[in-house]
Amino acid sequence: MRLKFTTLSILSFASLFAQNIQNNPGSNHGNRFEQLGTILPTPNTYRTASGAPGHSYWQNKADYEISAYLDEDKRNLKGSETITYYNNSPDDLDYIWLQLDENQQSTVKKADFPTSSTIPQSSTDQQLRPTEIPAKDNGYGVTLEKVTDKSGNPLPYVVNKTMMRIDLPTPLKKGDQLIFTVDWNYNIPNRIKMGGRGGYENFSEDGNDLFTMTQWYPRMCVYSDFHGWQNHQFTGRGEFALVFGNFKVSMNVPADHIVGGTGECKNYDQVLTSDQLTRYRKAENTNEPIEIVTLEEAKKAEKNHSKQRKTWTFEAKEVRDFAWTSSRKFIWDGMRVTIPENNNKVMAMSFYPKEAYGLYRKFSTKAVAHTIKTYSEFTIPYPYPVAQSVEAANGMEYPMICFNFGRTEKDGTYSEGTKNGMIGVVIHEVGHNFFPMIINSDERQWSWMDEGLNTFVEYLTEEKWDNKFPSKRGPAWTIVDYMKLPKNQLEPIMSNSENIIQFGPNAYSKPATGLNILRETIMGRELFDKAFKTYAKRWAFKHPEPADFFRTMEDASGEDLDWFWRGWFYGTDPVDIAIDKVTIAKPDLETLKKDSERKYSVEKPLQNNFEDISKIRNKEDKNITFYVDTDKEVQDFYYKYDRGQEKVDSTKEYTATSESSAPLDKNDKEKFKDITAYQIDFQNKGGLVMPIILEFTFEDGSIIQDRSSAQIWRLNEQKASKTYYFNKKIKSIQLDPMKETADIDTSNNFWSNDDTSIQTSSFQVFKNKQGETIRGSSNGTINPMQAAGKKK
Structure with missing residues (x-):
């Protein structure tokens, strides 16, 4: 679903805290880079540790046959459905659960999820009404007429x-x-x-309605290995958890209505005029949209309300839902688009009233085609035969059909913001065919798994539509205002849909931004794209959970990303990395390191200072023999030395001298004379670790960049330093120059050498006279064997 949102300034409410998943509380390390471990569910035969479905994975199925009757005058929908429900689970089921989403519109049947309310500064006449206690029935919600088994016997419910x-x-x-x-x-x-x-929109100027029929039939809940029955109430926000199946649906509507729906219409020859059918057949073989129902035909239909009826019949295979639309106002255009990855020939189509003609005729169907082709590149090839966009002044998604906004002014003009918003919402809602219509996550619990992942690929698709497209969600810098909010106004991405206050940024923007940071800054496009496609392929037409995504992204890329999931998805800390200090030093090429001299005595026998209980008991145990006591070949000098059988004067003092350095020769001095060392100290003020990206501008005008992975923080999550040696002087240092990390305070991301107080220190450079240190060597000292004059 497409949401418009702004970052709100919320004055007071109950504090919300990120999940405390620290491994080493109170320390400056051992927290952010530890594995998620038991925070994720335990892998099993249904869901593996790699993130793939297990060999015992299962999911149930529901097939629907539905007949619907749309009473336009009474604005009532009547339906009868036969459901065939397949229990593929290992469990016996004593009862089943269905969703009655339309009850949310009822004053007496809706889920009781109230929110706080205050006296408004202003109110509309429709909003201002006496409070009814108890609430009166407003007449909305589902009326169940009968529920029967296949023999017609009533079923209790x-x-x-x-x-x-x-x-x-x-x-x-x-x-x-x-x-x-x-x-x-x-x-x-x-x-x-x-x-x-779902519902109707009335156009008072011409006296017509535009119907969008969504969540319109009782729908099976999901029964799964990870949740059992997903029967959480529908409150209007957290969307849907649904079962795959096949649909056969017939819609009886006024004869002058045009109907679009999930799947393929099976009787166009009965419901379209001969001209319209001819145009449809032509559109099936063109790569430019053709008007199947023309603007003139739609305007004519608006004026004549037919009393006749027609029945449209649709079928859809392996979908999780069915939605449809009906109105005599519709212009309808379409064209054929071929998906290269699977050679699937898809009918891309749009339905829209004349009020949207100036935008939808030009852009909608082409945006549909562009979307399914681009998403197919980044996920899986689009598998369905149809993809449709309906202008209905909103944004909502269903298999093969979605509802979007985008109308012109009365004179046919439109603003650039309206145009871009319309293209963006078409891409977003059509993109939902992939997330969650195919990669079928539980929206009721995890909004980010469909909205966030979809918004991310929407961003990639907008970029491929127009490199100048003003995307609002995806680039790292666009999430900064949200990340700046006080902690009591934030909640982790890993929060239930109903409990999120800043829903748009949390469910859409932050996860999309995180994935973009992974792709562009942390993993790189090659690794990320392969892993993301692997997730889509593994979980297409299945029910993934968050751990399946997290594990697959790591499994397919070879990147340990637990630190990122911890910080970005489970936490609320922002990114605020600061350049704390820059220390400059020049090499001292003349001063030699002095030879070192130290006094020492011969080592005493290397025995433990304390006889532990195991040694005592082993010595007392007459059944234990010690190898060195039985094999005289291994009884060397130190065997006897440790037992006092060899004597060495341990009081005698020796002197060891280490010649550690030699002067640099002329060539070395010439090589090092222009080098300057820069130690850059960083402070992690925000808490969320990220790669350190630096841009160096030198006094000669040249510019280079360097990147250090986020692992630079693993031994100290609060402070880090990086030292560079350059043959030319730095003029300035810019941290995160491309704003890739969502840093909330860029004022501490810059350093310049213009500061006159900067002082330059020095460090010694010399040739090392000592050879390589070999492990176990004496480094010039005398050992007890030498002191005793023994060689064995």
Whole structure:
């Protein structure tokens, strides 16, 4: 779903804290770079430690046959559905759960998730009404007419707000299937006034409605290995957890309506005029959008409200949901697009009222085609036969169809912001075909797994649409204002959808930005793109969880990213790395390091200072023999020395001299004369570790960059230093010059040598006379064997 948001200034509310997953609290190391370990769920035969589905992975399935009747005058939808539910789990099921999402529109059936309220500074006439206690039924929500088994016998059920439990007469065994029927109806809400994803929009100027039918039928909940029944209530925010299956749907609507829906229409020859059918067949073989229903035909239909009816029939295979739209206002265009990776020939199409003609006719279908092609490059090849965009003054996604905004002014003009917003929302909502319609994450629990991942690939797609596209989410610098907020206004990305205050930045922007930082700054495009595609391939048409994503990204790239998941996904610390100090030093090429001299005596026997309990018990145990006591060949000088059988004067003092240096020759002095050393001290003020990216500008005008991985912080998470040696003088140092790390304070990211107080120190340079130190050598000292004059 596409959300517009601004960063709010929230004055006071209950403090929220990041998950405390420190390994070594109170220390300046051993926290941010430790493995996630038991924080992630334990791998099993369903989900492996590599992040891939296990050999015992399973998921249930639900097939739907639905008949719907749209009563335009009463704004009521009536339906009957037969569901075939397949229990592929290893468990016997005593009951099943369905979602009744339309109950969220009811004043008496909705989930009770209230929020605080205060007296407004102003109010509309619709908002101002007496408080009703208890609330009166507003007439919305699902009315269940009957629930029966395949023989027509009633099935007992219980409705709990937006959820319905059906109690089964006998348990549904592993490997069995259940066939049952639900008949229902509901009053369609005005989604412009009441909010929500589905409903109708009324165009008062021409007296027509545009219907978007979403969450419109009772839908099976997910039963999974990681959650059991996902029957969390629908509150309007956290979206959906759904089961894959096949759909056969017929929609009976006014005869002059045009219908678009999930999947392929199976009876265009019965519902389209001959001219429209001819245009559709032509559009199937063109790479430029063709109007199937023209602007003139749509304007004409607006004026004549037919009392006749038509039934449109659609089928869709292996989808998790079904949505549709119906209106006589629609212009409809389409073209064929071929996905290179699998040679899939897809019908890209758009439906829109005349109010959006100036934008949608030019951009929508081409943006649909561009999106499915680009997402196919970064994830998996688009597998479905259709991809559709519907202009409905909102943004919401469903398999093969999505609802977007983008209308012109009455004179046909539009602002650049409206154009870019419209293209962006089409890309975003069409992109949801991949996340979560195919890579089927649990939106009700983890909004970031669909919104965040999708927003990231949206950014990549916007970039490939136009390099000048003003993307608002994805680049690191765009998340800075959110990351600057006080900790009590933030929550980790790994938070339940319903508990997030700054929902847009948390679920969309921050995860998208994190993935972009991984791709551009931490992993590099080659490693990241392979790992990301691996995740998409592994979990296409399955139910992934966060650990599956985290583990796959590491498994396929060979990069240890636990530090990044800890900080960016489980924490709320921002990035604020500062250049704390720059120390400058020149080499002293003349002063020699003095030879060192030290006094020492011969080592005494190297025995433990304390006889531990194991040694005492081993010595007392008559059954134990010690090797050195039985093999005289290994009884050397030190065997006897340790036992007092060899005597050495340990009081005698010896002198050792170390000639450590020699003067530099003329060539070396010439080589080193222009070198300057720069020690740059960094401070981690924000807490979140990141790579250190530096840009050096030299006095001769040249510029170079250097990158140090985030692991530079692993032994001290608060301070780090990096020393460079250059043959030319630095004029300035810029930290994070391309704003890649979302640093919230760039005022401490710059250093210049213009400061007159800067002092230059020196360090000695000399030739090392000593050879390489060999492990175990005496380094010029006398050992006890030499002192005793013994050689064995």
